[in-house]
Amino acid sequence: MPHHAPLTNHHADGTDCPAEHKHTTSGKPLHPDCPGRAYTQAICSCGDWQMKSPSKGYVNESRRRHLASHPKPHPTGPEVLRSLLHLNAR
Numbered sequence: 001m002p003h004h005a006p007l008t009n010h011h012a013d014g015t016d017c018p019a020e021h022k023h024t025t026s027g028k029p030l031h032p033d034c035p036g037r038a039y040t041q042a043i044c045s046c047g048d049w050q051m052k053s054p055s056k057g058y059v060n061e062s063r064r065r066h067l068a069s070h071p072k073p074h075p076t077g078p079e080v081l082r083s084l085l086h087l088n089a090r
């Protein structure tokens, strides 16, 4: 299972700032209930990593870097097959 670390946006009090809270390009909230997007957070499904920053770009970059640090899932299937073929060849 590959890990994933979805980006989520939050208000200053820690509550979610959902996708329907639209913002202007300069980051001003357009939704009447939205106090403004305070920070972006990403939590990896591995449970060992999370990142929180007012800069969405920074979180996204760190997230990609972290996800890239996870080893690729082991191709156990073909590996087992290869050793079986090896045994047969002997």
Ligand SMILES: [Zn+2]
Binding pocket: 011, 016, 017, 018, 021, 029, 031, 033, 034, 035, 036, 037
């Ligand atoms: Zn909001």
Ligand SMILES: [Zn+2]
Binding pocket: 003, 044, 045, 046, 047, 048, 049, 066, 067, 070
């Ligand atoms: Zn992770």
